[in-house]
Amino acid sequence: MAPADGGGEQPHKAHRQHKSGAKARKKKGKGKGAAGDDGGGEQKNPKAFAFQSATKAKRLQARSAEIEQRRLHVPIMDRSIGEPPPFVVVVQGPPQVGKSLLIKCLVKHYTKQNLSEVRGPITVVSGKIRRVQFLECPNDINGMIDAAKIADLALLLIDGSYGFEMDTFEFLNIMQVHGFPKVMGVLTHLDKFKDVKKLRKTKQRLKHRFWAEIKEGAKLFYLSGLIHGKYTKREVHNLARFISVIKPVPLSWRMAHPYLLVDRFEDVTPPESVRLNKKCDRKITLYGYLRGCNMKRGTNVHITGAGDFSLSGLTGLADPCPLPSAAKKRGLRDKEKLFYAPMSGLGDLLYDKDAVYININNHLVQFSKNDDNEAPKKQGKGKDVGVAMVQKLQNTRYSLDEKLEKSFINLFGRGPAAQSIDSDANGNVISASQDDQGDANGFEQVDEGTNIANADTMDNDGHSECSSDSEGDNDDDIQQRDRDVELREEVEFCNGRLRRKAVSSNFQDDIDDEGTDEDDNDIEDSGDDELSGGSTSSDDSEEVGASDDETENTSKWKESLLATLSQRSASLMQLVYEPSAKIGSVASEENDDTEANSSDDEFFVPKGQKKQADNELPTFDDIDAEDCSKFFKAKLRDWSNEDLINSIRDRFVTGNWSKAALRGQELNDNGEDDEEIYGDFEDLETGEVHKSQASENVEGNGGAHKEDDLEVEERRRKKLALRTKFNAQYDGSELSGDEVDGDKKKSRTDNGGSYFDKLKEEMEMRKQMNISELNDLDEDTRVEIEGFRTGTYVRLEVHGGASNYGMQ
Numbered sequence: 001m002a003p004a005d006g007g008g009e010q011p012h013k014a015h016r017q018h019k020s021g022a023k024a025r026k027k028k029g030k031g032k033g034a035a036g037d038d039g040g041g042e043q044k045n046p047k048a049f050a051f052q053s054a055t056k057a058k059r060l061q062a063r064s065a066e067i068e069q070r071r072l073h074v075p076i077m078d079r080s081i082g083e084p085p086p087f088v089v090v091v092q093g094p095p096q097v098g099k100s101l102l103i104k105c106l107v108k109h110y111t112k113q114n115l116s117e118v119r120g121p122i123t124v125v126s127g128k129i130r131r132v133q134f135l136e137c138p139n140d141i142n143g144m145i146d147a148a149k150i151a152d153l154a155l156l157l158i159d160g161s162y163g164f165e166m167d168t169f170e171f172l173n174i175m176q177v178h179g180f181p182k183v184m185g186v187l188t189h190l191d192k193f194k195d196v197k198k199l200r201k202t203k204q205r206l207k208h209r210f211w212a213e214i215k216e217g218a219k220l221f222y223l224s225g226l227i228h229g230k231y232t233k234r235e236v237h238n239l240a241r242f243i244s245v246i247k248p249v250p251l252s253w254r255m256a257h258p259y260l261l262v263d264r265f266e267d268v269t270p271p272e273s274v275r276l277n278k279k280c281d282r283k284i285t286l287y288g289y290l291r292g293c294n295m296k297r298g299t300n301v302h303i304t305g306a307g308d309f310s311l312s313g314l315t316g317l318a319d320p321c322p323l324p325s326a327a328k329k330r331g332l333r334d335k336e337k338l339f340y341a342p343m344s345g346l347g348d349l350l351y352d353k354d355a356v357y358i359n360i361n362n363h364l365v366q367f368s369k370n371d372d373n374e375a376p377k378k379q380g381k382g383k384d385v386g387v388a389m390v391q392k393l394q395n396t397r398y399s400l401d402e403k404l405e406k407s408f409i410n411l412f413g414r415g416p417a418a419q420s421i422d423s424d425a426n427g428n429v430i431s432a433s434q435d436d437q438g439d440a441n442g443f444e445q446v447d448e449g450t451n452i453a454n455a456d457t458m459d460n461d462g463h464s465e466c467s468s469d470s471e472g473d474n475d476d477d478i479q480q481r482d483r484d485v486e487l488r489e490e491v492e493f494c495n496g497r498l499r500r501k502a503v504s505s506n507f508q509d510d511i512d513d514e515g516t517d518e519d520d521n522d523i524e525d526s527g528d529d530e531l532s533g534g535s536t537s538s539d540d541s542e543e544v545g546a547s548d549d550e551t552e553n554t555s556k557w558k559e560s561l562l563a564t565l566s567q568r569s570a571s572l573m574q575l576v577y578e579p580s581a582k583i584g585s586v587a588s589e590e591n592d593d594t595e596a597n598s599s600d601d602e603f604f605v606p607k608g609q610k611k612q613a614d615n616e617l618p619t620f621d622d623i624d625a626e627d628c629s630k631f632f633k634a635k636l637r638d639w640s641n642e643d644l645i646n647s648i649r650d651r652f653v654t655g656n657w658s659k660a661a662l663r664g665q666e667l668n669d670n671g672e673d674d675e676e677i678y679g680d681f682e683d684l685e686t687g688e689v690h691k692s693q694a695s696e697n698v699e700g701n702g703g704a705h706k707e708d709d710l711e712v713e714e715r716r717r718k719k720l721a722l723r724t725k726f727n728a729q730y731d732g733s734e735l736s737g738d739e740v741d742g743d744k745k746k747s748r749t750d751n752g753g754s755y756f757d758k759l760k761e762e763m764e765m766r767k768q769m770n771i772s773e774l775n776d777l778d779e780d781t782r783v784e785i786e787g788f789r790t791g792t793y794v795r796l797e798v799h800g801g802a803s804n805y806g807m808q
């Protein structure tokens, strides 16, 4: 049929909206909800929306108040700026439980690299903004104590086929003392169970025992067994996901002290001194990521197991395992899956303060003596100079001792040979150390090579059905269960070694025991979806006083600054732009009163003597020192003295205010006088107009001032921007703007939330101000004032204490 209008477009039939029926009603309701045009039923019938039961309302109120209270924590000053240091995962368990294997599997998961042996901390990049450092906890009590101090997450490995051993409980107790970090249990050797029912019961029993020890709902992973000598990929993947999302618990002591987990160390003692005296004082360098808080030069350090030392050097190095740039792409490309394990012989480059060491795999460069004839063939071309040199060095017939002996004999000849012998000796010493290193590397790499070959065959494993379950919890309550469990140690010989079984009377340890099936489905039901349930809140009771963080280090950093400034020769910049005297005066101005007023004679009085003169009592300013608890005997003003009280009377309402006003008047008068003295005047004879200093500055240096003003203005704007950004992110302010529920708001204020919010805001503001101020300084000055920031890879140099390092 032809269209009625004779061509054009056929008009579409208009949509007919439902005016009645279910659809229309639904739409109506929606519209009301969104626009709220007619106020809805709440306005029409407020009674219907009022609470029905007073008890219920009371309970609701109590609940919301409880939730609110739980939200509140005394804020801790977070001093970290920039990239955070890697997250430390300590893998602990009794001997032969599978610690090394688990670390190897996790490293393989994150980096696709096979680790031949687990030695020292292993750093891997696990995400765009996250690095993880794995550490195998040694099987002795000292090792456990050290590991507990630095752990952010502890993976407790338990031999499922045997049950709990004493090592696990010992480590748990140690961790309790050091501020409990996050803990996850991992059951291994579950493949030893042939009976499925027995396996299920054992899992159940161990899970409840674990919960009793840590808390209800603590995470427990099950590694069901090995496939080609490795844990199944799926289970490792699940565990890795957990590790990646877990949030570290902020422990107040750790956040207030700088510490580092050393992942590499070198003995840099001159070989000659070692030769002369094997027990001479060694010089060692330690490398690691700085954690906790900033660290300044001149700090004393404690090396666990060795003692206290003063630092001879502290340098910041380039990050050996940097985070991939966050902005570029969404996921992590294979190339960027970085890792760093210098003690395990992984990683090609090692950076030092003034050198870079390159590791070359032996199978790539076959310099060993056996390949003497084959090497040139493999190269295809003639011998490279470098290759020839290395092989020549390998072909040395005489040992170092022999050569030294010979050179000693030659020395009597007094000919030109004596010189060459000298240099020879030096050369030998150097090459000897290189040889040593090469040998060591070679040894590791041979191992690695064989392992890689093995692993390649392992990789082709099929997936087994995964039964990895994680027992999640949604409960944030960190209160630990009461330890009313009686624990007994039973030493027995099992699987070729002595094992210390942990037997508790409250829990049936007999695996063969047929218990009730009450929770049989529990394990299978809980799954990976509970990832987010893992975060627990920390116990903040000990974190009071964190708000004073800014001031607590004041006196210390000023002291060290003054000391360094007085010692340091003036740099070129200072010579050109500032007289060195000025620096001294600025520093002394900042320092305490006594030091500022001290004469030259006093300046050269040794610090110790000065203290003695003060009757060895700490000064008032020591209260600001880092650990103020030590200085409680500080000599404060004697407020029983009447004169002293009178001297400050004017500052109170009862004081003589007229005097204070007079004083103010005098000050103003003086100011005016000054203006009169130095103000503008016109020389009537010459007709020259002299202007006051101030106005001259304003006019004459108008350009410069404008620039200054602009800078100030810009800085102010920057600060404001930061503040707004912070406010926008901050949940409290968001709520105050958007929150509709008046009750909630009220309870927040009532519960002191606003107080904590204010504290937090203040702290954040202070931090931002510090950052913006410090960013204006050049790097050296910044480090001098602030110290090295957390997350920096630092190199510590320590001198002395040979026997303590255990490296004779």
Ligand SMILES: Nc1nc2c(ncn2[C@@H]2O[C@H](COP(=O)(O)OP(=O)(O)OP(=O)(O)O)[C@@H](O)[C@H]2O)c(=O)[nH]1
Pocket (backbone or CB within 6 Å): 093, 094, 095, 096, 097, 098, 099, 100, 101, 102, 139, 188, 189, 190, 191, 192, 223, 224, 225, 226, 229
């Ligand atoms: N059947 C079975 N064997 C396992 C399991 N986990 C680890 N193993 C084996 O247990 C042995 C010890 O593993 P490691 O990783 O060396 O254990 P470890 O805890 O590092 O041992 P130490 O460093 O000596 O304390 C290895 O041969 C593993 O293959 C498992 O779940 N089932």
